[in-house]
Amino acid sequence: MSNYQNKLGIKAWAEADKPREKLLLQGRRQLTDAELVAILIGSGNKNETAVDLSKRILNSYDNNLDSLARLSIKELSKFKGIGEAKAISIVAALELGRRRKELEAAKSNKVITxxxxxxxxxxxxxxxxxxxxxxxxxxxxxxxxxxxxxxxxxxxxxxxxxxxxxxxxxxxxxxxxxxxxxxxxxxxxxxxxxxxxxxxxxxxxxxxxxxxxxxxxxxxxxxxxxxxxxxx
Missing domain, CATH: 3.40.140.10 (Cytidine Deaminase, domain 2)
Known part of the structure; x- marks a missing residue:
């Protein structure tokens, strides 16, 4: 039974477990890193869902988004189920996050008023x-x-x-x-x-x-x- 459940596609999930639907229903801040990455890549492969694929990629880098953000398109494409287009989406999204972090870091974190x-x-x-x-x-x-x-x-x-x-x-x-x-x-x-x-x-x-x-x-x-x- 567990092997069968692991191979269920996103369409067969409970509504609240689908990353896109979860974002719509609960808001972007309630999603895990893997669920957000799953939205970027869109679909998994015949053996795993997009979320499972995202978890596998993140686990390979100790669930560290900074490490993931340093990967090249070629390095991301080595994961089964990640083609060039999906790799580009991940790289672009993480680069936007990096630029936002730089802007935030430039501001003082001291609260005076x-x-x-x-x-x-x-x-x-x-x-x-x-x-x-x-x-x-x-x-x-x-x-x-x-x-x-x-x-x-x-x-x-x-x-x-x-x-x-x-x-x-x-x-x-x-x-x-x-x-x-x-x-x-x-x-x-x-x-x-x-x-x-x-x-x-x-x-x-x-x-x-x-x-x-x-x-x-x-x-x-x-x-x-x-x-x-x-x-x-």
Whole structure:
């Protein structure tokens, strides 16, 4: 039975397991690296699905996208099921990612004002049709140590678990955090739930000596800072 299941094509998968459908239903950030690569290559071969082929390629390079990005078209084409056209698609996509990373690295990761945090968060929370909640982890010098996705909701809200927020902060030994979520409607007005979760997280942070220094709401092209508006 297991051998038969391994050879099932993408068309026979459950709807939620198909990479393209999963991207449409759940958003691009919910896909694994292998699923994203599978979308690029489109199809596998008679013995494996596009996702299985992608996993095999990634496993050959310790699942390291930087290593994969350094491969030439000729090197990628050595994998059975990867022709020149598929190799070109992978190389082009990873090159775009590399160029984007260079632009991000050129920007300062130190947060001095709310607009510094906004510039870091905007690429993560812009152009979404649902709400997502993220947290920025900062060290004592206010340099960003990490950006972490916490939860996803619908068009009108998302639920955040304080335990997850501070578990993440403690794992990275963060000195402070900046909370952030988006409003797909474009409205920047905090909801009652926004106010309540902010207060709850501030109080929890005080017990753990991890400061919640701001909470940003991102709209279409603007943002609101709880700190700037004296809402915290």
């Amino acid at each position: 709310s607009i510094d945090a906004y510039h870091i968060l905007k690429p993560l929370l812009s152009d979404l049709h649902h709400e997502e909640f993220w947290v920025l982890l900062l060290n004592r010098a206010n340099v960003v140590m990490g950006k972490h996705f916490l939860s996803k909701g619908g068009v009108s809200g998302t639920v955040v678990d304080p335990k997850i927020v501070f578990k993440t902060a403690l794992e990275y030994n963060a000195a402070s955090v900046i909370l952030a979520h988006n409003h797909p409607s474009g409205s920047l007005k905090p909801s009652t739930a926004d106010m309540q979760i902010t207060k709850k997280l501030i109080e929890a942070g005080q017990l753990l000596e991890i400061s919640v220094i701001d909470h940003l709401i991102l709209g279409n092209k603007e943002y609101l800072s709880f700190r700037d508006e004296r809402l915290m």
